[in-house]
Amino acid sequence: MTARAVLFSLLLVGCDATRVEDAGSPEAGTDAGRDARREAALPDFGACPEGWGEARVDEVTVCDPTPGGLAPCPEGQARFVGTDACEPIGGPCPAGDFADDLPAGALHVRPGGSGDGSASAPFGTIAEAIAVAAEGDTIALAKGRFDEAVVLPVGVTLRGACAGETVLTLSTATSGQSVVSLRGGVVRDLSVADTPAAGLLVRSGEVTLERVSIEGATSFGVIVGGGSLRASDLVVRDIEARGETGGFGMVVNGASTVAEIERGVLEGNQRAGAIVIEGARLTLTDVAARDATGLDGGLGAGFIAQAGGAVTGRRVEVTRSVGAGLLANMDGIFTLEDVVVREVEGAPGWSLSSFGEVSLTRAWLSAAQGTAVFLGQGARVRLTDVVIDALREDPVTAGFAQGLSVVHRGTLSVSRVLVRDCMAGAVSVIGRDALGDARLEGSDLTIRDVEDRGVAGVGLYVERLGEVELDGLTVERTTHGGVIVNDASSVTLTNVRITDTQPDADDGLWGRGVEARDSTVVISRARLEGQHEVAVIVSGGVARLDSIEIVGTRERGCADTTCPDAPGGIGVGVYRGGVATMSEFQIRDVPLCGVQIAEGGSVDLTRGEIRGASVGACVQVDGYDVSRLTDDVSYVDTDTSIQTTSHYVPESNDPLP
Secondary structure, eight states: OOOOOBOOOOSSTTOSOOOOOOOSOTTTTTTTTTSSOOOOOOOOOOSOOTTOEEEEETTEEEEESOTTOOOOOOTTEEOOTTOSSOEETTSOOOSSSSOTTOOTTOEEEOTTOOSOSSSSSOBSSHHHHHHHOOTTOEEEEOSEEEESOEEEOTTOEEEOSOTTTEEEEOSSOOTTOEEEEESSEEEEEEEEESOSSEEEEEOSSEEEEEEEEEESOBSEEEEEOSSEEEEEEEEEEOOBEETTEEOEEEEEESTTOEEEEEEEEEESOSSEEEEEETTOEEEEEEEEEEOOOOSTTOOEEEEEEETTOEEEEEEEEEESOEEEEEEEESSOEEEEEEEEEEOOEEEEEEEEEESSEEEEEEEEEEOOBSEEEEEOTTOEEEEEEEEEEOOBOOSSSTTOBEEEEEETTOEEEEEEEEEEEEESEEEEEEOBTTTBOOEEEEEEEEEEEEEOSSSOOEEEEEESSOEEEEEEEEEESOBSEEEEEOSSOEEEEEEEEEEOOBOOTTTOOOOEEEEEESSEEEEEEEEEESOBSEEEEEESSEEEEEEEEEEOOBOOTTTTTTOTTOOOOEEEEEETTOEEEEEEEEEESOSSEEEEEETTOEEEEEEEEEESOSEEEEEESTTOOGGGGOEEEEEESOSEEEEOSOOOBOOOOOOOO
16 A cells, blocks of 8 residues: 655745744643543343353453353253253153153153053054043153154143154155144243154144254244244254255244244254244343354344344344344344354354344454454444453455444444454444435443554445444554444544554555544544554534643654655644644644644644644645634644645545545
8 A cells, every 4th residue: 555745845935934923822722622521331131140150352341152162062962041051851751651741631742652641551643542632731741752743732742751862753755834833832841853744833832842852854843833932941952954945053033933942052954043024023031043054155144133023032142153143134123131142154154134123232252253243234233331352253254354334224223342353344334325324322432453454444434425423433453444434424523532543554545533524523522642653633614622742652664665755744734725723732742743734724723732843833834824723722832833845745545545
């Protein structure tokens, strides 16, 4: 990457250097931006839920739902959220063939039986028991394998001995068939496994599942196509697609359909752990979705809310999905508390992708591959007490790994959010004329450690009518730019700290704190320290800077090598017809210009101080009224207060492709 070094000829003929004596009070602006400014607050997760462990991301304590790790569990066991070890699904099996606490009059079934359904003479098939069952009856299944389709009558309980040893299957099945079909009733202590059919279908009524495992079914594990489902200790895993359809652990479908899972594991399902569509509702408590592998290289997701479907819940974990952790598509809705989404693989590699309404509270989004949170097409997302970290490079776009991306009418609201370990850009807000603005709003956003791996590492990037309004922004250790604003965008920032922005490692260019091109920028109560080349650039457009400190802007990284004739080291530069006002400000310890005005730019300074610069104000506009720079402004320890000779002008250019 190269920058153009522009050397201007003498602009004010006959005035090689004009010095204006120090103006205003010697102490004017000394405390500008410091006393009133507050630091952006970091996320606060509070006490972790019972059974969860603690981990640290910088100063923030985040909560881990599987403190014992995620090593594979033995067959018949699962690791539930908030536990540190594998455990048998539904608990240990009884010593006898049947469950120990069956009600009197239960209808008994044992594979190979030929009796009347009593405990001493069980039926041989479930169908025989169903034929005589009445509402309120319990059909008790022995340990063993039952190969038949089950259509359970309303109000009947189907109970196995235990999920580990009572197995229902259907070895041959027609398209769309399920092993168990219900219009109300209860299913307990059994497994559905190894079948070309779907696992369990809820058609209507009120259905309860307790201590049930569905594994190795085809197309769908559980379908809730009407009525309501309440499930606890539910495991659904290894559900494969049938051709181009299915591959979902759970499907909840229909405007009046409701499902609830308390303690559940949805694992190894091809397309998604669960999908909720057409206005249905799913409530999760202590539920994990893991290892959604995707179909033929396509997207796999932990949870999908689509077409008005809504997912609510607390204590939710998504691990190792391919493509997306949470996907709100076509006005889908998520409202989740105490959430971990981690290790999302492949392209696009989203922890969260929203084209709907999403609210996440106390969420840890870690190790996404590509973009952790993506909003588009009218999405509205609120993040409260959220940590995004350990981003990994996008497998398609080299050098790209982004924390938050808002595009095309998306609106992101943040409150105490930390984004770190990104590449290219930590946070981007990109609108378009035809589709409307993209917007970021809220308070307390912290951005740290944005790398350049061939693409500029920017903290906050706004372009094409993007809008940002934040109270509390900290940007630390980025590469190229802390905040870059382009193309008629609008940014309002209050309580800002931008520190240690690094230049490009290859050519030593950039390393700027704020750059605004043809946009409107309002910044108040801000401190910019340790920038390179120039701390703030206004290139076209309008900027208002109030209560701002700029400290220790360094020369360009190439000053000692390839650009010794244009080393930079400028506090604020206003170029290309840009208009800036500054009040209650302090600029100190910059090697060249405190303020530079060139290429038709204009600046008005009020109540401030420029200290320790070679030149207080470098004026490179012919006929400029220098009184605009002396309204209660002090120039202290400057070789020249106001100078009208030429100096290098930093090139205004977008470092991102």
